[in-house]
Amino acid sequence: MKHTLTPRRYFILLAVMLTASVGDTLLSRGMSQVGPVDLHHLGLLLHALTNINVIAGILLLIGFFASYTTALSWADLTFVMPATAFGYVVIALLSRFWLHEYLSPYRWAGIVLIVCAVGFVANGPSRTEHPSNHPDLDLMDSGVGR
């Protein structure tokens, strides 16, 4: 039985890629508005929780953990990992086109390598086949009987 990805599963992988990177970018933007936090001013951390960017960042990172965990329920760790790595590319592109930072040729080369890596894995099966103790469940998973 070959595990193929339904549009719903592609959507979850897309959520893994986007929520982590956009969440980190929003947290970074929010914390730069709040200012540096040190051990003598820990109260600032509570104040940070009132910043809209920090709140949105935390919500997106909760969404990331939920979608990442969901993806691991039907795909291999070594299949889902490049999806998270693609987040580095999204962060680099967000910093270039949203925060208007300079991207060096090294960074563009890094982006190309990670995109290639995602391409390699996305073309393969999402789950390693093991001899199953639940052949009836595998039958359901293959879509037979739906």
Added chain:
Amino acid sequence: MTTAHVFHQWSAILFVVVLAITGECLIAAGMRGLGDLDRLRTRPGLLGYLGPVRAVLANPLFLIGALCMALNFFAMLYTLSIAQLSLAAPAIASLTYIGNTVAAKLFLHENVDRRRWLAALFVCAGVVLLSK
């Protein structure tokens, strides 16, 4: 920079990496055990997600894995306080990536074929280039 300081930095980096690999593998093993979460939905709509959430939160492998990831977060904060971000971030990301690939093959018995190895190596090289 003394040898002791370099040793301290790399010990902290390796500790973060080991926690990340342990956490991710335990979470992956727990979720593999549960199978597709959609099967655990009790009814359509938002309330139907209570079944999968309950099953995930009752899974010991997932819980120990999540604890490792929480410890990993604090170990990462400590590491960033003693090592430069430009060293720690790519080192942790690359080593975690390679370590996860090896651990997934050894412990989760995933089929890490040539294309997945190539992907792991490309991501590592990509992360190092992004940090430049």
